[in-house]
Amino acid sequence: MTQEQASVITIFGGSGDLARRKLYPALFQLYRHGILHDHFAVIGTARRPWTNEYYRDVIATSLEGEAGAVSDSVHAFASHFYYQSHDVTDADHYVTLRKLSAQLDDKYSAGGNRLFYMAMAPQFFGIIASHIRSEQLLSASGYNRLVIEKPFGHDFDSAKELNDSINSAFDEDQIYRIDHYLGKEMVQSLMAIRFGNPVFKPIWNRDYVDNVQITLAEAVGVEERAGYYETAGALRDMVQNHIMQLIAYVAMPEPESLTPAAVHQAKRSILESLKPLTTAQAADNFVRGQYVGDTPDQRDYVQEDGVAADSKTETFVAGRIELTDSAWTGVPFYVRTGKHMTRKSTQITVNFKPTEHNIFAPVGCPDLSGNSLTIFVEPEEGYRLVVNSKQLGQDYHVGQFPLNFRHTANEIANAPEAYEHLIQDALAGNQTNFTRWHELKATWQYVDKIREAWDASPDMPTYESGSMGPSASDDLLAKYGDSWSWDGSAND
Ligand SMILES: NC(=O)c1ccc[n+]([C@@H]2O[C@H](COP(=O)([O-])OP(=O)(O)OC[C@H]3O[C@@H](n4cnc5c(N)ncnc54)[C@H](OP(=O)(O)O)[C@@H]3O)[C@@H](O)[C@H]2O)c1
Known part of the structure; x- marks a missing residue:
């Protein structure tokens, strides 16, 4: 059901890449669908000296190619956007913003609601949050919500420091930490698959599941993100957040209801059951790699612009994760992610155990x-x-048969994009698809141990661009008698 949401939305980093590529198109789709309509205004803020007119042209340009982006609606949508040039480290900035927010609230009858979106480098998150409070940008008459982009910290200590500084200005129920994987349709459908199907529900545990595998493969290399990536690497960029969130959704117990509190509690119980690693276990159960290549599009990682020639940043991670939760003890969760892999695809495979009693063995199916x-x-x-199932023919031979379903390209194109889902949720005050501090705490503590093991060793295996990672990744599973599940041909 469409319900219009009234709000003054302030985007810190309004001239940045994320705002242009993701946030403005998502806001436009919400406008198109009536979630945003008359009672909203967007303030974009950054240092560069843009005018409102120029900013609205930027908005229009960012919507090129968007469904429904015809001239009249783009113009009407962009008329709700205002630009305020300032440096977020300057307290005066916030006084100007407070006045502009109040003025726009009056003009659009936004009900005193404020959504603050931090689309900026993480080192500014804490200072923005504390200035929002100290310079009294918080509204007394409506809601105040803070949306924070990733990365949330660099390790447990920095994440805690950031969390403490944000908590000094905002309560946990006002904080919306983005992990955009939680806005993806198929991630949201994991609960429906698991808890909506009696055929899966009773067998989704250690009694029936042999192993779970998660692959987040990227086809691209580091592109223009070397500055950030060199400080992060695949472990921090993909494992601590997206992969851990996927593990939580795959393994969590059935929540009592779909309320944010119940879902968060279920996820928390799984992430807090990540089986702690010693440094030696971390070294044994996780492998890393760096891509190499000899074409202009796929050269060595260390030859990329902005990358140090002796960089020890991993562009690939594979690991074996265990949970202490009683439903999952002993079940390995194999995860891997990397850049310049065979093709872009995120796949989750649950491999069930074979039936215990095989009556087909005597007829040639041992x-x-x-x-x-x-x-x-x-x-x-x-x-x-x-x-x-039985293979066709006179003899009784059992073979494997795939039952396949894919949403069509048209259905996917017409479904809400992750940021559209998440911004709509934040406007509606629904925190379900955002991460909570206890989840981040548990995942950072786990990942820090892996980092510690790697930092103590100079080893950096390489892998050919266009492959599925270093051979050590296959060896890791082979050690346990397993191999990677991967559909390399799904319908691109
Ligand atoms: N881009 C993506 O696809 C993506 C994906 C996931 C997460 N993220 C996260 O989203 C955030 C933003 O990323 P981005 O790629 O959009 O970065 P970006 O393109 O570098 O944009 C940064 C923005 O911050 C502004 N800014 C920088 N210093 C400022 C200051 N002192 N005062 C006021 N404004 C300042 C910049 O404008 P001025 O230079 O004009 O000040 C610009 O608008 C980051 O946390 C990133 O990790 C981005």
Whole structure:
């Protein structure tokens, strides 16, 4: 049901890449669908000296190619945007913003609601939050919500410091920490698959699941993000947040309801059950790699612009994760992510154990395979369930047959994009698809141990661009008698 949301939205970093590529198109789609309509204004703020007119041209340009972006609606939408040039480290900035927010609230009858969106480098998050409070930008008559982009910290200590500084200005129920994977359709559908199907619900545990695999493969290299990536690497950029969130959704117990509190509690119980690693276990169970290549598009990582020639930043991670939760003890969660891999695809595969009693062994089928369910998260979106069945023919041979479903390209194009989902949730005050501090605490503490193990070792295996990572990644699973599940051909 469409319900218009009234708000004055302030975007810190209004001239940046994220705002232009993701936030303005998402806000436009919300406008198109009536979630934003008459009673909203957007203030974009950054240092460069733009006028409102220039800013509105930037908004229009960022909407080129968007569904429904015809001239009249783009013009009407952009008329709600205002630009305020200032440096966020300057307290006077916030006084100007406070006055402009109040003025726009009156003009658009925004109900005193304030959404502050931090689309800026993380080192500014704390200072912006504390200035919002000290310079009295918080509204007394409506809600005040803070949306924070990733990365949330660099390790546990910096994440805690950031969290403390934000908590001194905002309560936890006012904070919306973005992990944009939680806005993706197929991630949101994980709960429906698990808890809406009696066929899966009773077998989704250690009694029936052999292993779970999560691959987040990127086809691109570091591109223009070397400055950030050199300080992060694949472990911090992808594992601490997206992969851990996917583990939480795959493994969490059924929440009592779909309320944010119930879902967060269920996720927290899983992330707090990540089996602690010693440094030696971290070194044994995680491998890293750096891409190499000899074409202009796929050269060595250390030859990329902005990358140090002796860089020890990993562009690939694979690991074996265990949980202490009683439903999952002993079940390995194999995860991997990397740049310049074979193709872009995020896939989650649950490999079930084979049936214990194999009546087909005497007729020539000694090794009956377990079923597997693959959830294709992106770019293709759908499922594949592999079942055993009789092969056609006189003899009784059992083979594996895939049951496939994919949403069509048209359906995907018409579904809300992750940022549209998440901004709509933040406007509606629904925190379900945002991360909580206890989740971040648990995942940073886990990941810090891996970092510690790697920092103590100079080893940096390489892998060919266009491959699925270094051979050490395959060896890791082979050590446990497993191999990677991967659909390399799904419908691009
Ligand atoms: N880009 C993405 O696809 C993406 C994806 C996921 C997460 N993120 C996260 O989103 C955030 C923003 O990323 P981005 O790629 O949009 O960065 P960006 O393109 O570098 O934009 C940074 C913005 O901050 C402004 N800014 C910098 N210093 C400022 C200051 N002292 N006072 C006021 N404004 C200042 C810049 O404008 P001026 O130079 O004019 O001041 C610009 O608008 C980061 O936390 C990033 O990790 C980005």
